[in-house]
Each structure stands twice: as C-alpha cells, then as structure tokens.
Amino acid sequence: MDKTPEQINQDLLRPLYHASWRFYAAAAILSALVLAAFYAWGYQIYNGIGVSGLDRPVFWGFYITNFVFWIGISHAGTLISAILRVSNATWRRPVTRCAEAITVFALSIGAMFPLVHLGRPWLFFWLIPYPSERGIWPQFRSPLLWDFFAINTYLIGSTTFLLLPSFPDFALIRDRASGWRKKVYGIVSLGWRGTPKQWHRLEMAMRIMAVAIIPVAVSVHTIVSWDFAMAPVPGWHSTIFGPYFVAGAIFSGIAALIIAMALLRKLLHLEEYLQPIHFENLGKLLLVMSLLWFYFVFAERLTTWYGNFPSEMAVFWVTQSGRYSKLFWTMVFCNFIIPAPILAIKNLRTKIGWTVVASIPIVVGMWLERFLIIVPALSHKYLPYTYGTYKPTWVEITITVGTFAGMGLLFLLFSRVFPIISIWELKLGGQKKPEAAPALASQEVAAEP
Amino acid sequence: MKAIYGLYPDPESAQRALNLLERAGSDLGFKDRDIAVLSGEPYEEYGFGQRDHKTRMPWLAALGGVVGGLSGWWFVSFAQKSYPMISGGMQLVTKWPDGIITYELTMLGAILTTLFTLLITARIPDWSGRKLYDPAISNGKILIGVTNPPEMAREELEKRLRAAGAEVVKNFGN
Amino acid sequence: MVIDEDRCTGCEACVAACHAENNIATVGDDQAARGRAMHWIRVERYYEGDFPNIKVKYRPVPCQQCSDAPCEPVCPTYASYHNPEGLNAQIYNRCIGTRYCANACPYLVRFFNFFNPVWDKPLDLQFNPDVSVRSVGIMEKCTFCIQRIKAAEIKAQAEKRPLKDGEFNPACVQSCPAEAMVFGDLNDPESKVSRLSRSNRGSTLLSELGTHPKVTYLKRDTWHNGQNA
Numbered sequence: 001m002d003k004t005p006e007q008i009n010q011d012l013l014r015p016l017y018h019a020s021w022r023f024y025a026a027a028a029i030l031s032a033l034v035l036a037a038f039y040a041w042g043y044q045i046y047n048g049i050g051v052s053g054l055d056r057p058v059f060w061g062f063y064i065t066n067f068v069f070w071i072g073i074s075h076a077g078t079l080i081s082a083i084l085r086v087s088n089a090t091w092r093r094p095v096t097r098c099a100e101a102i103t104v105f106a107l108s109i110g111a112m113f114p115l116v117h118l119g120r121p122w123l124f125f126w127l128i129p130y131p132s133e134r135g136i137w138p139q140f141r142s143p144l145l146w147d148f149f150a151i152n153t154y155l156i157g158s159t160t161f162l163l164l165p166s167f168p169d170f171a172l173i174r175d176r177a178s179g180w181r182k183k184v185y186g187i188v189s190l191g192w193r194g195t196p197k198q199w200h201r202l203e204m205a206m207r208i209m210a211v212a213i214i215p216v217a218v219s220v221h222t223i224v225s226w227d228f229a230m231a232p233v234p235g236w237h238s239t240i241f242g243p244y245f246v247a248g249a250i251f252s253g254i255a256a257l258i259i260a261m262a263l264l265r266k267l268l269h270l271e272e273y274l275q276p277i278h279f280e281n282l283g284k285l286l287l288v289m290s291l292l293w294f295y296f297v298f299a300e301r302l303t304t305w306y307g308n309f310p311s312e313m314a315v316f317w318v319t320q321s322g323r324y325s326k327l328f329w330t331m332v333f334c335n336f337i338i339p340a341p342i343l344a345i346k347n348l349r350t351k352i353g354w355t356v357v358a359s360i361p362i363v364v365g366m367w368l369e370r371f372l373i374i375v376p377a378l379s380h381k382y383l384p385y386t387y388g389t390y391k392p393t394w395v396e397i398t399i400t401v402g403t404f405a406g407m408g409l410l411f412l413l414f415s416r417v418f419p420i421i422s423i424w425e426l427k428l429g430g431q432k433k434p435e436a437a438p439a440l441a442s443q444e445v446a447a448e449p
Numbered sequence: 450m451k452a453i454y455g456l457y458p459d460p461e462s463a464q465r466a467l468n469l470l471e472r473a474g475s476d477l478g479f480k481d482r483d484i485a486v487l488s489g490e491p492y493e494e495y496g497f498g499q500r501d502h503k504t505r506m507p508w509l510a511a512l513g514g515v516v517g518g519l520s521g522w523w524f525v526s527f528a529q530k531s532y533p534m535i536s537g538g539m540q541l542v543t544k545w546p547d548g549i550i551t552y553e554l555t556m557l558g559a560i561l562t563t564l565f566t567l568l569i570t571a572r573i574p575d576w577s578g579r580k581l582y583d584p585a586i587s588n589g590k591i592l593i594g595v596t597n598p599p600e601m602a603r604e605e606l607e608k609r610l611r612a613a614g615a616e617v618v619k620n621f622g623n
Numbered sequence: 624m625v626i627d628e629d630r631c632t633g634c635e636a637c638v639a640a641c642h643a644e645n646n647i648a649t650v651g652d653d654q655a656a657r658g659r660a661m662h663w664i665r666v667e668r669y670y671e672g673d674f675p676n677i678k679v680k681y682r683p684v685p686c687q688q689c690s691d692a693p694c695e696p697v698c699p700t701y702a703s704y705h706n707p708e709g710l711n712a713q714i715y716n717r718c719i720g721t722r723y724c725a726n727a728c729p730y731l732v733r734f735f736n737f738f739n740p741v742w743d744k745p746l747d748l749q750f751n752p753d754v755s756v757r758s759v760g761i762m763e764k765c766t767f768c769i770q771r772i773k774a775a776e777i778k779a780q781a782e783k784r785p786l787k788d789g790e791f792n793p794a795c796v797q798s799c800p801a802e803a804m805v806f807g808d809l810n811d812p813e814s815k816v817s818r819l820s821r822s823n824r825g826s827t828l829l830s831e832l833g834t835h836p837k838v839t840y841l842k843r844d845t846w847h848n849g850q851n852a
Contacts, residue, residue, distance in 0.1 A: 005589030048759040050737025055658040059722035119720015119760025137528035141696040149553040157560045175584035190574035197501035198571040199491035205567040216556045231727040385667040386731040424490045538691030
C-alpha cells in the first residue's frame with residue numbers, strides 16, 4: 001500500500017467525525033429492536049420464565065442456543081487474531097481490530113443469556129464465589145461454575161486484547177482532535193507517548209496475550225460443550241463435544257467476521273484497506289473449518305448410528321428423518337453443501353460478494369446446529385413416556401432478534417469511536433526497511449562543513 | 450521537564466541523529482538515558498527503536514500464571530472443605546473439576562500480570578502532560594531529543610540535531 | 624422404596640395424595656397441555672400389542688433418590704444436594720433456576736415452577752402447613768415426604784426409641800389401595816423394604832446409567848405373562 005501516514009490517518013479516522021443520515025437511521029432501528037428485547041426480558045422477569053416456550057422436558061431452548069451461538073461467534077475474533085499474530089501473518093493487520101471487537105461484543109451478549117434464562121435472575125450473584133453471609137460457596141463441580149470462570153477469564157483477556165493495541169490509536173486521535181474529543185481520547189489513551197520502551201512492552205504484551213488467549217478460547221468453548229457433555233443425556237454425553245464445539249465456534253466466528261468486514265468496507269469506504277485478498281484468506285480458513293465441521297458431524301452421527309443404543313437412536317432418528325429433520329438438513333446445506341463449493345472454487349473465493357454468500361448461510365446453519373444439539377436431545381430422553389416438544393414464544397424470538405440487533409448496534413457505535421482498523425499496525429506493514437547498516441555518526445558529522 | 454528535540458521525517462535521519470547524540474553525550478554533558486525517542490509507530494528494525502528492550506515480562510507472566518493457578522487450586526479446595534457437602538457420589542475435593550478452575554485462573558493470572566507489567570513498565574497511565582511530547586509524531590515524524598540538556602550545550606545540540614536532518618528543532622517546557 | 628408393578632392398577636391415587644400432601648400447584652389446563660404439569664409421582668402407561676389385544680403396563684415413577692445422582696453435582700448453588708440420610712434433597716431457597724438438574728436427570732422427575740403457584744378452588748383451602756410453597760423460577764421434586772420422616776424421627780427421639788419399620792409412610796405409599804408400594808429404611812437389612820428390594824423380581828430403572836437408584840421395581844411375574852400370551 002503506497003499511502004502516506006497522513007492519508008491513512010485521514011481515511012481511517014473519517015468515520016469518527018462524519019456520520020451520514022444512514023448511520024442515525026440504522027442506529028435508531030437497531031436501538032428499537034434492542035429495546036424490544038429488553039421489554040421482552042422485563043416482561044419475562046415480571047411474569048415468570050413461563051412466558052417463554054420452555055417446558056418439561058425441554059428446559060433449555062432458545063436462550064441456551066443463543067448462549068452457545070454467541071460464545072461461538074466470539075471465537076472469531078480473538079482466536080483468529082491471536083493465531084494470525086502468533087503465525088506472523090502480515091495480511092492480518094487490517095483484520096485484527098474488527099475480529100477482536102466481534103469477540104468482546106459477542107461474548108458480552110452471550111454471557112447475558114445464562115442470566116436471561118435463569119428462573120430467578122435476581123439471584124444470579126449466587127453463582128459468584130464470594131464469602132457470603134449464607135456461609136455457602138458455589139458448587140465447583142458444576143459445569144456452570146466452570147463456565148463462570150472460563151467466560152470471565154476470556155472476557156477480561158479479550159477486552160485487554162482489544163484495548164492494548166488501541167492506546168496508540170487513541171493517542172493519534174488525541175493529537176489530531178480538538179474540543180471534547182481531545183479531552184476524552186487524552187484520557188483513554190492513558191498518556192501514551194510512543195517511546196521505544198512503550199512500543200516494545202506493548203508488542204511484547206501482545207505476543208504474550210496472543211499465546212495466552214488461544215488456550216483460553218479453546219477452553220471456553222470446550223467448557224460450554226461440557227455443559228452438555230457432562231449430563232447423561234442421550235446425544236449429549238459424548239467425548240467428541242469439546243473439539244466439535246471449538247471447531248464449530250471458529251467456523252461461525254470466521255463467517256461472522258467476513259460479513260462484518262464486508263459491511264464495514266462498504267459503509268465506511270474502506271475498499272483500499274480491506275482488499276479481496278483478506279476475504280480470500282479468511283475464505284480459505286472458512287473452507288477448512290467447513291470441511292472440519294462436516295467431518296465432526298459425520299464422525300458423531302456414524303458412531304451413534306453404529307453403536308445403536310436405543311436411547312441415542314431415538315435422538316438420532318428424530319433429527320435424521322423425524323420432527324427435526326428439516327432443520328437438520330437445512331443445517332447441512334447451510335454449513336457444508338452451499339459454502340464448501342463456493343469457497344473451494346478460486347474464481348468465487350476471490351470475489352468478496354461470494355465469500356459473503358458463503359458466510360451468511362453458515363451463521364444460520366451454526367445457530368441451527370446449536371438448536372439441534374439442545375432441543376432434540378432434551379425432548380427425547382430415556383423414558384419414552386417423557387418425550388416432549390418445544391415451541392418458542394414471542395418472548396424468546398424478540399430477545400433473539402434483539403441480540404442480533406444489539407450486535408449490529410454495538411458495532412455501529414464501535415466504528416464511531418474506535419478506528420476500525422488498527423492504524424499503527426497498518427502503518428507498520430508499509431514501513432520502510434533499513435537499507436544497510438546505519439552510517440557511523442562520526443562520518444556524518446565530519447561530512448558537515 | 451525541559452528538553453530540546455528535533456523532528457525527523459524518516460527513520461534514517463532519526464537514526465543519524467541518535468547515533469550523533471550517543472557520541473556527543475560525554476562532550477556536551479548529558480547521559481545516555483537523557484536521550485528521548487518518540488515515534489508514532491514502532492521501528493523494531495532500527496537501532497533507535499531497539500532502546501530499552503530488556504524486559505522480564507514473559508517470566509513475570511509465567512510467574513503470574515503459577516500464582517494464579519496455585520491460588521485457584523487453594524481457593525477451590527478451601528471452599529469445598531469449608532462447606533463440606535458430598536454430591537453425586539463424588540469426593541469432597543474433586544480434583545478433576547478443580548483442575549479446570551485452576552487452569553482458568555492460571556491463564557487469568559498470566560493475562561493480568563502481563564497487563565499490569567505493561568502498565569507499570571511503560572509508565573502508563575500518565576495524564577500529567579509534563580513529559581516530553583509533540584503531536585507531530587502522529588503524522589509520521591520521529592522525535593529525537595535530549596531531556597534536561599545542560600544550558601551551555603543547547604546551541605551545540607540544536608546545530609547537531611539539524612545537521613542530522615531535522616525538519617525543525619524545538620524546545621520543550623520553557 | 625419398592626414398587627411392585629404387578630400390583631399397580633394405575634389408579635393414580637398416589638398422584639392425588641402427593642399433590643395434597645406436598646402443596647403441589649395445579650398449573651391449570653393450558654399449562655398442563657404445554658407439558659408443565661407438576662406430578663412428583665407419575666404413573667407411566669405403556670401399551671403393548673395392537674387394539675383390541677392391548678396390554679397396559681403401569682409404572683409409578685417418583686424421584687428415584689439416586690445414590691450417585693446426576694442432578695447433584697451440576698447444580699451451581701448446592702440447591703440439589705445429598706442429605707445425610709441419603710435422600711436427594713432440594714433446597715428451594717438456594718435454587719436460582721438454571722434447570723440444569725432437570726436436564727441431567729434421566730428420569731425427568733424434577734419439576735419447574737414456570738409461574739408463581741396457583742391452585743384451583745377449593746384446593747387453596749387445604750394446604751399442608753408442614754410443607755413450604757415454592758415460588759416462580761424454582762425446581763422442585765419428590766422428597767419422599769421428608770416432612771413425615773422428620774416428624775416421625777422427632778417423635779421417636781422424644782420417646783427415646785428407635786424408629787419402627789412401617790411406622791409412617793409417604794403419602795403415595797399410604798394412599799395406594801393395592802399396596803403396590805413399600806417404604807422403609809434400606810440401611811436396615813431386616814426391614815420389609817430391604818427384603819423386597821433383594822427380590823429376584825427386583826430391578827432399578829435405567830440401571831445401566833450407574834445412578835444407583837433407591838427405588839426398586841418388582842417386575843410382573845412370569846406366570847402372569849404366560850397366562851395372557
């Protein structure tokens with residue numbers, strides 16, 4: 001890229017200063033949807049969780065589906081960004097900030113769902129291990145406590161991961177802005193100056209964080225999968241769940257990242273920064289994850305079918321040819337049959353439009369996957385007498401729609417206060433390399449008259 | 450804090466200026482640590498970008514991880530013993546599930562230690578605004594200068610900073 | 624507890640007695656149709672054969688009071704816990720309603736209060752003062768009528784004597800007209816329930832899951848099946 005630092009500054013900081021009427025219209029619509037979701041939640045708290053479609057035996061439904069889905073989306077970010085940093089892939093530079101932001105927002109949204117789904121959400125703090133007057137500690141054997149620790153660690157880690165490389169960019173804004181922006185960015189930039197020491201410590205910290213955040217991300221989704229795998233429910237109690245969920249999470253995360261990047265590229269006019277090569281490279285990763293996902297599904301289905309345990313076969317057939325089969329085959333279409341050929345063909349993969357066409361069904365398909373893991377298994381547990389069904393009500397649907405709107409809204413606002421591409425890292429990519437060993441100072445001085 | 454500094458348009462001239470200052474320190478009466486370098490992006494490939502590169506951050510992070518893990522293990526065992534309740538036929542201190550929490554707190558310890566090590570060693574946050582700074586570095590300029598220079602050496606320093614290729618030479622804090 | 628499937632007639636007197644004894648909410652038609660009815664003990668009906676040659680099998684299912692209960696370790700707040708006498712107790716005050724225990728329970732004998740409890744008139748006039756009423760968002764389940772166990776224990780303690788076998792019974796056992804259920808102390812090898820649980824006809828529900836239930840089912844005798852075959 002042959003842009004001067006000044007041009008890069010102007011291009012990438014423009015969204016912070018100028019917003020079209022489209023921004024306000026979109027923000028208004030999304031805010032309305034988010035408010036509707038909060039209304040639905042309030043309605044549910046006031047009237048009782050029974051206003052949702054949950055019943056016996058399907059005690060977990062849309063809420064936990066959304067929980068797993070959003071936690072999965074959150075793996076877009078930090079994990080991809082961290083892997084690309086660790087492997088020193090230079091094409092990552094315009095992608096990382098966006099990916100890290102997806103992580104923080106998706107994780108915050110996902111972490112809300114365990115609260116939304118509680119029967120008595122006002123007592124959620126009993127999950128927190130603190131010395132209470134009740135003289136009782138939480139149950140550390142419960143996967144929900146593991147969730148609590150894993151998600152909080154990941155949230156702290158990924159927020160740090162997002163914020164650390166933002167300080168120099170905040171300092172940049174501080175230097176160029178006037179008025180309230182100068183004040184606010186002066187505070188959030190923490191007085192960053194850009195000494196070699198600061199730069200070196202920052203890069204060192206990012207390297208350590210990248211190495212640390214990968215195992216955390218893997219553990220988070222493994223533990224989310226263990227919420228299911230630890231319970232002796234047919235279709236859940238399986239050792240494959242950990243890696244299966246992690247792969248699915250990265251899969252849906254990359255898809256979400258591609259969609260978000262394509263939108264930002266169009267809306268913020270970043271065509272010169274987010275180039276087809278970035279989408280192609282992410283598309284290749286997405287293809288790998290799609291194949292991996294199919295492999296996991298096949299392995300899981302085949303072992304279940306071959307083992308032929310009656311209780312597991314009930315769940316198996318209800319997804320293959322029974323009540324949930326339409327959803328199941330839609331999922332296979334969305335996650336494999338549509339995206340895999342698109343991403344495998346070079347002529348399509350190199351076009352941004354096509355990578356988005358491949359990504360949108362994946363997001364749908366991965367949501368369905370989580371639904372199909374939770375609901376058919378719960379509705380077909382061991383005793384046929386207890387079989388049941390599940391049908392969501394407007395409350396769950398509103399809250400679900402509201403979270404997607406919330407994601408959009410958070411991203412919209414984010415793009416107005418953060419440079420959506422890490423400016424200093426981008427500049428670093430175009431930096432001039434030293435041509436030779438620096439000349440000796442004595443010669444330089446001597447040359448002067 | 451007082452300082453005299455030059456702003457350089459490219460890393461080569463900044464490197465020239467730094468080399469020059471490093472040699473001139475003993476003559477003009479300032480120390481190596483008085484030399485200030487500020488830039489809008491890291492220049493790891495150049496000598497001036499490699500100053501102050503000694504750090505124990507990775508070891509501290511590892512130590513933080515060990516401390517986090519040990520305290521996690523201790524805390525969970527303590528909690529399980531202080532409210533002794535058997536459930537699901539498992540033992541009182543369940544080592545395998547406790548390992549998960551130990552693991553998470555190990556990572557949390559490492560992450561937080563890294564964060565705090567960064568904040569402390571990079572001397573941030575610092576909102577005082579009294580430290581040497583010039584907003585021009587945000588436009589790609591590189592600042593090389595001397596903090597608290599001896600008054601007598603000012604003119605000589607200014608000359609040399611210009612000689613290395615400074616676009617402007619400025620005084621800070623007067 | 625021992626339940627003799629050979630004796631059960633499927634009359635559901637146990638279900639009614641349980642509702643009355645334990646202040647279980649009647650959720651109403653709509654909610655019941657959505658599968659939210661709460662019956663701490665239920666009588667499962669299984670049909671064998673084609674109409675009109677149908678044989679109906681009944682199986683009353685209360686909480687199996689597993690020794691290694693899957694519901695207990697998954698509860699993050701110790702609401703589901705193992706009491707010193709070996710029962711799976713549910714402490715309502717601790718429950719925050721994650722509903723994880725109900726998912727983990729293979730027998731599906733845990734019931735969730737989706738709303739605050741309501742009772743059809745005149746059922747609201749016959750509450751049992753010994754049993755707390757559960758609010759919205761809380762899991763509840765069969766307790767083996769722990770209030771009766773405690774009352775009998777206190778009485779025996781006051782009279783300075785050990786509990787006698789069959790001195791008291793949970794509501795379901797007491798109300799069973801066919802005497803299909805027997806309740807007692809499994810730790811006492813001489814009690815009636817211990818002897819019956821060692822019967823050749825005895826088995827536990829979903830024993831392959833390793834939950835070690837404390838409810839033993841006595842299967843129908845072979846002579847009975849032979850006669851109808």
